[in-house]
Amino acid sequence: MGDHDTYWKADGSYLPPVKPHTKAKHQILADYIKNWVVTLCGNNMGKRKSITLIDGFCGGGMYVDPENNNELWKGSPIRMIEMVERGLEIVKYEKSKFDYDLDAKFIFIDSKPDHIDCLKIQMQRAGLEHYIHNSEKCEFICGEFEPLAERLVSEVGMRKGSSFFFLDPFGYTDVTMATIRKIVSLGKSEIIYTFMIDFIRRFLSEREGSLKRAFTDILEAEGYFMPASGYNILDQQDYLRNETLRLFRNKGGARYVYSFALLPNRTIVEYYLVHLASSPTAQRVIKNALWEHNNIELIYQFNRGVTGLGFSTPEYYERGTKIFNIEEENVRASIESLNNELMPVIYSHEDGILFEELHIKTMQTNPSPVNHYMSYVDEQRDMREIEVWRNGKITKAKQLKPGDIIIKSSQGKLFDFKSFKHK
Numbered sequence: 416m417g418d419h420d421t422y423w424k425a426d427g428s429y430l431p432p433v434k435p436h437t438k439a440k441h442q443i444l445a446d447y448i449k450n451w452v453v454t455l456c457g458n459n460m461g462k463r464k465s466i467t468l469i470d471g472f473c474g475g476g477m478y479v480d481p482e483n484n485n486e487l488w489k490g491s492p493i494r495m496i497e498m499v500e501r502g503l504e505i506v507k508y509e510k511s512k513f514d515y516d517l518d519a520k521f522i523f524i525d526s527k528p529d530h531i532d533c534l535k536i537q538m539q540r541a542g543l544e545h546y547i548h549n550s551e552k553c554e555f556i557c558g559e560f561e562p563l564a565e566r567l568v569s570e571v572g573m574r575k576g577s578s579f580f581f582l583d584p585f586g587y588t589d590v591t592m593a594t595i596r597k598i599v600s601l602g603k604s605e606i607i608y609t610f611m612i613d614f615i616r617r618f619l620s621e622r623e624g625s626l627k628r629a630f631t632d633i634l635e636a637e638g639y640f641m642p643a644s645g646y647n648i649l650d651q652q653d654y655l656r657n658e659t660l661r662l663f664r665n666k667g668g669a670r671y672v673y674s675f676a677l678l679p680n681r682t683i684v685e686y687y688l689v690h691l692a693s694s695p696t697a698q699r700v701i702k703n704a705l706w707e708h709n710n711i712e713l714i715y716q717f718n719r720g721v722t723g724l725g726f727s728t729p730e731y732y733e734r735g736t737k738i739f740n741i742e743e744e745n746v747r748a749s750i751e752s753l754n755n756e757l758m759p760v761i762y763s764h765e766d767g768i769l770f771e772e773l774h775i776k777t778m779q780t781n782p783s784p785v786n787h788y789m790s791y792v793d794e795q796r797d798m799r800e801i802e803v804w805r806n807g808k809i810t811k812a813k814q815l816k817p818g819d820i821i822i823k824s825s826q827g828k829l830f831d832f833k834s835f836k837h838k
């Protein structure tokens with residue numbers, strides 16, 4: 416997969432150079448973990464929670480950054496710890512839950528002892544020594560992830576609370592669909608999985624060959640990813656992504672699945688970050704993080720093969736040379752794309768639909784974070800296409816609430832508010 420040059424020396428005397436798409440992956444992970452903690456702990460009455468975070472392919476904890484004079488660049492396990500701490504600070508000091516009691520445990524796994532040794536050294540240097548000798552807080556396991564999965568799932572089950580698995584292998588045979596299913600069936604669990612789509616692309620032409628076993632036994636993908644001649648490369652990519660989402664929804668058992676494309680070259684997706692969750696809240700949080708790190712022009716995508724949100728390395732290097740502002744263009748494209756998505760749903764609900772329900776029904780098939788939904792509703796309301804009702808009255812509020820009712824303009828039409836359950 417081109418990443419096999421990524422290795423760490425036990426004493427930290429060699430750290431691998433970080434690539435732009437790996438940096439994007441790390442930043443998404445970091446944003447997500449921080450907001451996950453804030454959402455889990457900050458948005459309810461509780462004052463106590465257990466969480467377990469598992470980095471199943473943790474690596475040596477630190478890279479060097481060639482774009483920045485080979486300065487150190489933190490890897491996933493160190494970022495996970497730091498972002499849980501940062502999230503907890505926000506819960507305590509910005510959400511005024513000063514005495515919040517968060518019982519967080521980290522489990523770091525890697526098949527190479529050198530990588531685990533290096534990670535410990537890097538954690539020490541990063542000021543996280545107190546984690547290294549406290550097995551209640553942090554466990555290091557040297558071994559292959561897959562055979563350990565059963566034990567990990569039962570440990571998480573015993574600890575109760577919520578869990579997060581970061582599964583970032585080099586290849587596609589290191590995590591079975593059966594394991595994904597076990598993790599998902601824990602309930603309050605989420606996964607970010609680096610899914611090597613390159614392998615699937617090869618499979619299309621070598622279906623009956625040596626890849627078949629991995630495909631049927633490990634991925635359980637029989638009946639998915641059918642070869643189709645006539646697809647151009649971008650249509651094919653779109654198809655592969657949709658099949659990936661379908662596979663993880665059906666075989667992984669996750670109700671909410673979302674993807675983010677990583678493109679080290681101009682057009683071909685090398686891997687997807689696939690986020691799997693049982694709750695729509697988790698998907699809302701990941702979409703915000705993914706939107707922030709997307710650098711793909713959405714307008715361009717809507718006209719050609721759609722890969723959804725993603726990060727392209729050439730685009731990253733060309734930034735700054737562009738005349739127009741991609742971010743603004745993307746916000747425009749995202750809000751406009753909601754027209755096709757939301758209007759049919761709003762129109763099919765004669766008596767109106769809760770804002771929350773409208774969002775949940777449509778969130779998996781567009782790139783738009785929830786604030787774009789609000790902008791869209793606001794625009795349509797200005798054009799008198801729709802009305803928004805709150806507590807029995809029309810509201811002009813721009814900040815929508817989950818229980819607001821969106822309804823097509825009805826000029827005095829009466830409808831039954833009692834049929835809506837306010838949350």
Ligand SMILES: C[S@@+](CC[C@H](N)C(=O)[O-])C[C@H]1O[C@@H](n2cnc3c(N)ncnc32)[C@H](O)[C@@H]1O
Nearest residue numbers: 472473474490491525526527530559560583589
């Ligand atoms: C892509 S690197 C991980 C990078 C790390 N997640 C980060 O972002 O900083 C993949 C790691 O998985 C380890 N590995 C490979 N096969 C494995 C397996 N079957 N089980 C556990 N670890 C494995 C490798 O030694 C390597 O350190």
